[in-house]
Amino acid sequence: MSHIRAAVPDGILAGVMVSVGGAVLLSVDNRYAGAALFSIALLSICYFGFNLYTGKVGFLWNTHDRDALSMAFLGLLGNLLGTLLAGFLIACALPQLRDAALAACEKRLTQLPMQTMIRGFFCGILMYAAVWIYREKKTALGILFCIPVFILSGFEHSIADMFYFALAGLFNPRAFVFILLVVLGNSLGGLFIPAIQSLKGGPRS
Numbered sequence: 001m002s003h004i005r006a007a008v009p010d011g012i013l014a015g016v017m018v019s020v021g022g023a024v025l026l027s028v029d030n031r032y033a034g035a036a037l038f039s040i041a042l043l044s045i046c047y048f049g050f051n052l053y054t055g056k057v058g059f060l061w062n063t064h065d066r067d068a069l070s071m072a073f074l075g076l077l078g079n080l081l082g083t084l085l086a087g088f089l090i091a092c093a094l095p096q097l098r099d100a101a102l103a104a105c106e107k108r109l110t111q112l113p114m115q116t117m118i119r120g121f122f123c124g125i126l127m128y129a130a131v132w133i134y135r136e137k138k139t140a141l142g143i144l145f146c147i148p149v150f151i152l153s154g155f156e157h158s159i160a161d162m163f164y165f166a167l168a169g170l171f172n173p174r175a176f177v178f179i180l181l182v183v184l185g186n187s188l189g190g191l192f193i194p195a196i197q198s199l200k201g202g203p204r205s
Contacts (some may be wrong), residue, residue: 007071010051011078012085017044018052019086019163025151026100026167035148042127042143046134051075053183054159058128058190059199075184079159087166101167108161109174113181116156120185121192123155128190158182 021041025034045052053076060068091098111119126146133142150157161182165175 004067004070004074007051007074008078008081010049011053011075012082013078014045014050014052014055014075015079015082015084015159015162016080016086017041017082018049018157019083019090019157019167020044021147022160022163022167023086023090023094023097026104026164027094027099031152031197032148035151038151039144039147042130042147043140046131046140046143051078052159053079054108054124054127054140054157054186054190055131055188058124058131058192058194058195061191068192080162083159083162084166087163087168090169091169095116098167098169101164102170103167105161105165105175108156109178111178113177116178116181117188118184119154119156120182121159122153123150123157123182124186124189125192126150126155126189127157127186132193149161151160156185158186 018041019131021038024037025031028034028037042052042055044050045055051071051074053072056075058204060072100128108116126149130142130146133146134140158179161179165171165179
């Protein structure tokens with residue numbers, strides 16, 4: 001049960017690390033460099049063993065017991081708390097980033113709901129792939145490629161988006177619905193590969 005008790009604290013730490021990745025992405029002028037540097041978030045999370053919802057939800061397909069579900073959804077709560085904390089602190093320390101986050105969030109809110117879900121879906125696929133490659137192949141190559149790909153493609157990562165909205169100070173019903181749609185899209189995307197693999201008796205993890 002100790003891993004369940006650690007779910008929220010480890011989720012907070014994961015949220016903070018994603019926020020660090022989001023902050024560097026907003027800070028650099030070169031979007032390719034920013035996309036590559038964002039990888040520090042998932043690298044840290046995987047090596048430390050922090051609890052990132054988007055890194056765990058896909059594995060629920062094969063390990064959907066109560067503990068696994070608790071870990072994932074308590075992790076999501078922790079991720080939210082971590083991004084709120086980091087968003088507040090970074091807004092205080094680097095107020096220039098708040099304007100960049102506000103512009104990015106306002107642009108996101110112009111998306112149609114289905115566009116938001118689909119963008120979240122493909123990010124979920126890439127997150128599952130990155131973590132599966134790390135776990136099963138013992139290499140960080142999946143992280144180093146999948147993270148820049150989802151950013152440069154314009155896909156949506158729910159935990160990163162939580163940070164951007166927290167940094168921007170946007171807390172309204174539209175932002176709440178947007179985040180819910182991205183969480184749903186990430187969840188469906190994370191479950192997509194294992195679901196399809198199960199049809200052909202593919203590798204379980």
